[in-house]
Amino acid sequence: MHNFLWDRMRAIRMDLRMQHIFNWQAITMHEQMIRFHIIAMHELCEYTRGEGFSEGFDAHLNIEQMNKTSVELFQMYDDHRKRGCPVPTEPEFRGYYALLKLDKHPGYKSCPLTWQR
Numbered sequence: 001m002h003n004f005l006w007d008r009m010r011a012i013r014m015d016l017r018m019q020h021i022f023n024w025q026a027i028t029m030h031e032q033m034i035r036f037h038i039i040a041m042h043e044l045c046e047y048t049r050g051e052g053f054s055e056g057f058d059a060h061l062n063i064e065q066m067n068k069t070s071v072e073l074f075q076m077y078d079d080h081r082k083r084g085c086p087v088p089t090e091p092e093f094r095g096y097y098a099l100l101k102l103d104k105h106p107g108y109k110s111c112p113l114t115w116q117r
Contacts, residue, residue: 002040002057006065009033013069022076027087030073034093037066063100070097 013033016026044057070093077090 002044005036006040006062009036009069010065013072017072022079027073027076027080030069030076031089031093033069034066034073034096037062037069038096041066066100070100 012029016022016029040057041059041062045059073093074097077087077093080087081090
């Protein structure tokens with residue numbers, strides 16, 4: 001089910017971009033897609049091949065699609081703000097993006113703990 005939804009959402013996102021649809025409904029769809037990726041990461045991160053997924057859950061692909069969706073969403077937020085129509089959910093999704101990028105920031109890198117007896 002996950003792989004089917006993931007593929008359909010990717011196709012929808014690409015169709016919206018190709019057809020230059022950037023209205024409120026497109027914003028809502030992008031936000032729902034990001035929420036799907038967050039929930040999928042939380043619920044499926046421990047599944048591997050053969051545990052309900054023929055290909056296994058690929059966290060890297062999930063994050064990649066979430067990043068692409070976020071970039072497109074932020075462009076729509078910026079366009080709406082320039083027209084004087086800010087989107088009230090923008091801070092929520094900017095926050096998700098910041099959390100996603102924490103592991104890439106050198107200030108937040110940590111070394112695995114080693115336990116000595």
